[in-house]
Amino acid sequence: MKLLRSDESVVVPVGVTAGVAVFDRQAGQFTDLVNPDLRFRSASVVKLLLVLDFLWDRGPAYEIPAADQARLEVMLRSSDDDAASYYWDHLGGSAIIGRMVPRLGLTHTAGPPPTHPGFWGYAAFTAADTVRIYRYLLDQAPAPVRDFVMGNLHQATRYGTDGFDQYFGIASVFDSSFAIKQGWSGFPNSSGFGRDKSKPKESVVDLANEALHTTGTVGPDDRTVVAVYTLHPDGTGYGKAYSDVTRLIRALNVPGAVKTPGSWVTSTGSGVRVRSAPNTSAGVLGTLPSGVEVLVSCQKKGQLIDTPPRSSEWWAYLPKYDGYVTNVYVGSGGPKLPGVPDCQ
Known part of the structure; x- marks a missing residue:
């Protein structure tokens, strides 16, 4: 990976475990990397693979049925978990991950542990593989797929359907030219699959500590891809994690981005x-x-x-x-x- 600056320049908040990858599409290089291949449970970021698997090989003239369009839009914009579970069940569960890994050239992405086959949020993701997903969407995907997925990510709602404020990280720092797919897991009252403190040996990711991820694009024409995955000490409140992730984003080198003043x-x-x-x-x-x-x-x-x-x-x-x-x-x-x- 070609890197513009060393990862020592990125200050990760105390107690936080982070995986960071920032890629400038215009320059064709990474501007920040911290543990880019460290695996985290994906939480809702896996929804990117669900929509791509659904649309794969549909053809440029394919029209998304109204019911699927409504489900996919709320899944992408408002991180709806019921929609994700619907596609996980109907498209074959972990087989989705098995198909998408070679399609996108992912290197460290894996399905949930065998002890939790239905837990799509326990899929293993990395910051570097997430950049690969966005680069496929922006540079290789058929135009209807790119426009549908990125168009919805550019219209992400402030709150998820579970009521959680999903404007942390990228959305908290930068002006309106951004697209986001966020992930949160393990916080009180959050929907979906939270955490498993039993720490099953079959899992390659931490399932116990609170997870908060901010991923997406920033700048004109989706210039820079940003993927930040974080784990927080057991018991960390949502506001504290929200602030730590946002503070980390503020320190990154994101070409083309405009920070909201204040x-x-x-x-x-x-x-x-x-x-x-x-x-x-x-x-x-x-x-x-x-x-x-x-x-x-x-x-x-x-x-x-x-x-x-x-x-x-x-x-x-x-x-x-x-x-x-x-x-x-x-x-x-x-x-x-x-x-x-x-x-x-």
Whole structure:
């Protein structure tokens, strides 16, 4: 693998195990590599292989039946697990992996352990093989396949169908020219196949610790492919893992990417609501994962919120949500965020 810089330049958050591969399609080289062939349980990233297997050999004139189109769209955009289970069952389970490995030239991808044949999220994936999947999609796949898959990944919803905020990592850092297929496994209340603390000997991947992966493309014409796989110590909260993965993405060399400007601020509390205007009468746009770092571009006066010992009439504007959250629940406790400009 041709590499622009050494992996020592990538700082992985303490306690996190990471596999990283960043490939600049325009230059034809990797710009960052960390453990690119280290295997992780795929979680929902395996859905890329499910859709490719379904569309394989269908021919350029093939029209996806309406029922399949609806299932595939929600699987790709909102990481729907019921749709993934449908295709896993109907296309032969691990045989899907067996077919796609030689088709795409994957080197370390494998099906789930024999003890868990139905657990598609336990398939073994690597960062380097994930780059190969995206490069096939972008450079070799028939145009209808490329347009369908990448078109849906460019329209990824903020929340998965299980309610989890999937805009961590790539989606948290970069401006809107990105496509994502994320993966999460082992966090409380997440759907699909979580984790197995029994650590079966047949598994080549860690099934016990929390997993959080961000993969996709960034920049004009999908210039750079980014694949980041992470494992977090047992018991890590979703907000902490979300922040660690996003912090790792912020440190990568991603050609063609434009980072959304602003200041990173830690939120407090649980279920903090993001609203369309700086008051509690405004519509709710979403909620923040507990203890997550969020990007703030400016702050604006609004409704006074008094929750002793904290009180503030200032609200932080979060560009990634296009909404506001009271300063009572972001920052270190002062009524106004230091170093953050007023909204104009």
